[in-house]
Amino acid sequence: xxxxxxxxxxxxxxxxxxxxxxxxxFLLVSxxxxxxxxxxTLENFRDVASHWKFPISLKNTLLLAAVVVPVQLALxxxxxxxxxxxxxxxDLVLYVWTIPLGISDLAxxxxxxxxxxxxxxxxxxxxxxxxxxxxxxxxxxxxxLMVFTAIALAEIWRATAIMLVILVxxxxxxxxxxxxxAEVFGASPWQRFLRVTLPLLRPSLQTxxxxxxxxxxxxxxxxxxxxxTLFPVLMGEIYSYQFDLQNSNGxxxxxLVVLGISIAFTLVILRVLRVPKGATI
Amino acid sequence: MTDVTADAVAPDARRxxxxxxxxTVVFLCAWVLVPLYFLLxxxxxxxxxxxxxxxxFIPAFDLGSLTFFANFSGMLNALKNSVIVAAMxxxxxxxxxxxxxxxxxxxxxxxxxxFRLLILLTRAFPLPLxxxxxxxxxxxTGLDDTAxxxxxxxxxxxxxxxxxxxxxxxxxxxxxLEEAAWTLGCTRLTAFTKVVLPLILPGITASAIFxxxxxxxxxxxxxxxxxxxxxxxxxxxxxxGEAPLHLKFAGGFILVVPALIFIFAVRKYLFAMxxxxxx
Numbered sequence: 001x002x003x004x005x006x007x008x009x010x011x012x013x014x015x016x017x018x019x020x021x022x023x024x025x026f027l028l029v030s031x032x033x034x035x036x037x038x039x040x041t042l043e044n045f046r047d048v049a050s051h052w053k054f055p056i057s058l059k060n061t062l063l064l065a066a067v068v069v070p071v072q073l074a075l076x077x078x079x080x081x082x083x084x085x086x087x088x089x090x091d092l093v094l095y096v097w098t099i100p101l102g103i104s105d106l107a108x109x110x111x112x113x114x115x116x117x118x119x120x121x122x123x124x125x126x127x128x129x130x131x132x133x134x135x136x137x138x139x140x141x142x143x144x145l146m147v148f149t150a151i152a153l154a155e156i157w158r159a160t161a162i163m164l165v166i167l168v169x170x171x172x173x174x175x176x177x178x179x180x181x182a183e184v185f186g187a188s189p190w191q192r193f194l195r196v197t198l199p200l201l202r203p204s205l206q207t208x209x210x211x212x213x214x215x216x217x218x219x220x221x222x223x224x225x226x227x228x229t230l231f232p233v234l235m236g237e238i239y240s241y242q243f244d245l246q247n248s249n250g251x252x253x254x255x256l257v258v259l260g261i262s263i264a265f266t267l268v269i270l271r272v273l274r275v276p277k278g279a280t281i
Numbered sequence: 282m283t284d285v286t287a288d289a290v291a292p293d294a295r296r297x298x299x300x301x302x303x304x305t306v307v308f309l310c311a312w313v314l315v316p317l318y319f320l321l322x323x324x325x326x327x328x329x330x331x332x333x334x335x336x337x338f339i340p341a342f343d344l345g346s347l348t349f350f351a352n353f354s355g356m357l358n359a360l361k362n363s364v365i366v367a368a369m370x371x372x373x374x375x376x377x378x379x380x381x382x383x384x385x386x387x388x389x390x391x392x393x394x395x396f397r398l399l400i401l402l403t404r405a406f407p408l409p410l411x412x413x414x415x416x417x418x419x420x421x422t423g424l425d426d427t428a429x430x431x432x433x434x435x436x437x438x439x440x441x442x443x444x445x446x447x448x449x450x451x452x453x454x455x456x457x458l459e460e461a462a463w464t465l466g467c468t469r470l471t472a473f474t475k476v477v478l479p480l481i482l483p484g485i486t487a488s489a490i491f492x493x494x495x496x497x498x499x500x501x502x503x504x505x506x507x508x509x510x511x512x513x514x515x516x517x518x519x520x521x522g523e524a525p526l527h528l529k530f531a532g533g534f535i536l537v538v539p540a541l542i543f544i545f546a547v548r549k550y551l552f553a554m555x556x557x558x559x560x
Binding site: 004006007008010011013014015017018021022025026028029032078079082086091093094095096097098099100101102103104105106107110111112113114115117118119120121123124127128135157165168169172210211214217218220221224225228235238239242248251252255258259262263266 | 302305306309310312313314316317319320323332333334335336338376377378380381383384385387388390393396399400403404405406407408409410411413414415416417418433434436437440444469494497498499500501504505514517518521522526529530532533536537539540541543544545548551552
């Protein structure tokens with residue numbers, strides 16, 4: 001076997017596969033979004049944007065991401081630094097904290113439904129402790145804030161683990177000498193975190209944030225399980241365009257909107273957290 | 282050095298710090314586990330108990346909900362579909378992805394950076410959306426509503442991970458081992474199968490399991506691409522509106538169980554996988 005050709009032969013299957021099932025569908029969905037019958041048109045985008053549910057589902061999606069992602073980032077950083085200095089029981093704690101990594105968003109939605117539904121555990125606890133006379137209906141249109149809280153909690157519960165794993169791996173790559181040096185110069189633990197951990201963690205933070213933000217815009221099943229139609233989000237709207245309205249051009253146009261937002265945020269994160277050239281550990 | 286700083290801090294403050302630290306760890310563990318425990322209680326209660334109020338905080342070990350789940354028309358079929366699709370995804374993503382991971386770890390070739398970029402790009406992309414155009418394409422090719430068609434989409438989801446994970450795993454095995462095998466008369470292929478493969482197999486298994494979980498958990502593409510042959514996630518999503526509570530909870534539980542086992546099985550590799558994979 002020619003050694004120069006071998007690497008290309010080895011990456012050929014993935015490249016072909018991604019061309020057929022990633023690039024090609026991407027072109028198809030773009031074409032679908034910009035056509036109606038025959039010929040180029042922006043009509044689909046106009047249709048979609050003028051639908052009364054569009055502003056609210058866009059707002060909900062962005063708001064949810066804006067609340068959930070920073071909390072997850074803080075929580076994941078806290079957990080990662082705690083795990084890092086743990087001596088006993090590190091493996092067990094890490095296993096427990098990464099459990100949600102394997103849990104689907106639908107299952108997470110159902111799990112939090114068990115807590116928030118009218119005959120659920122939150123109501124049981126509150127009446128049991130005498131905080132409420134009778135069970136309240138949290139997940140109704142009368143309490144939009146509660147619906148939002150339930151969805152946000154379920155998202156935080158489910159998807160912090162992915163950031164945690166990336167950050168723990170990243171912290172593990174930071175040489176201990178930096179911390180020792182910082183200690184010699186009298187840096188407090190908080191200063192060590194700010195001046196050593198955070199800057200050196202930048203590549204991992206970048207990855208974690210990109211993955212998490214893109215996933216946050218894809219939020220769908222958690223919302224479907226907890227809020228149903230009470231809390232419209234973009235992915236849910238795409239789904240209903242495809243099935244309830246049977247308008248696949250509209251669905252494609254909305255899909256491009258989600259894509260555009262995801263790419264825009266990815267670029268922003270890449271830019272803000274860029275790693276200076278040559279500044280690797 | 283550490284002794285000096287330890288003396289400088291009052292022992293009381295240190296003890297208080299340790300208590301806060303321990304309490305936070307326990308609280309965060311409870312934050313993950315308690316909701317799962319609630320789901321377990323609901324799953325192991327009779328349908329009547331699930332819909333009753335107030336809830337008991339101790340499981341009754343009644344199999345009523347699970348029996349109802351198993352007897353619900355179409356449910357076992359959906360479960361079977363989920364397993365088939367996930368197994369196909371697992372096999373395809375490793376068979377297609379692992380060679381590329383090997384190429385990235387062993388060779389310097391032109392276009393390597395471009396290839397890595399393509400892989401990374403797919404991760405920063407809401408991939409389930411691509412199920413929309415594929416739905417049309419699949420109808421034309423007869424792949425619509427089949428396990429294989431859905432597995433192809435799930436493989437697109439799993440492949441970036443498979444490539445990057447196997448890349449980091451292969452990088453962990455010194456090339457000298459292979460070179461030694463070549464000098465002892467192995468060909469490139471036999472050196473790979475006799476030396477590298479046995480070392481890499483546990484890691485490959487772990488990333489295969491990861492691919493399985495990705496497919497098992499995926500909701501959107503599954504709901505878009507299957508109609509008659511729903512997977513478990515798609516079936517549950519479809520019935521969310523009208524299904525009784527005990528069916529939802531039993532379904533959620535069935536979704537969670539493999540995830541728990543799988544994460545336990547791959548826990549050793551979780552961090553090694555992400556360590557190199559993220560740069």
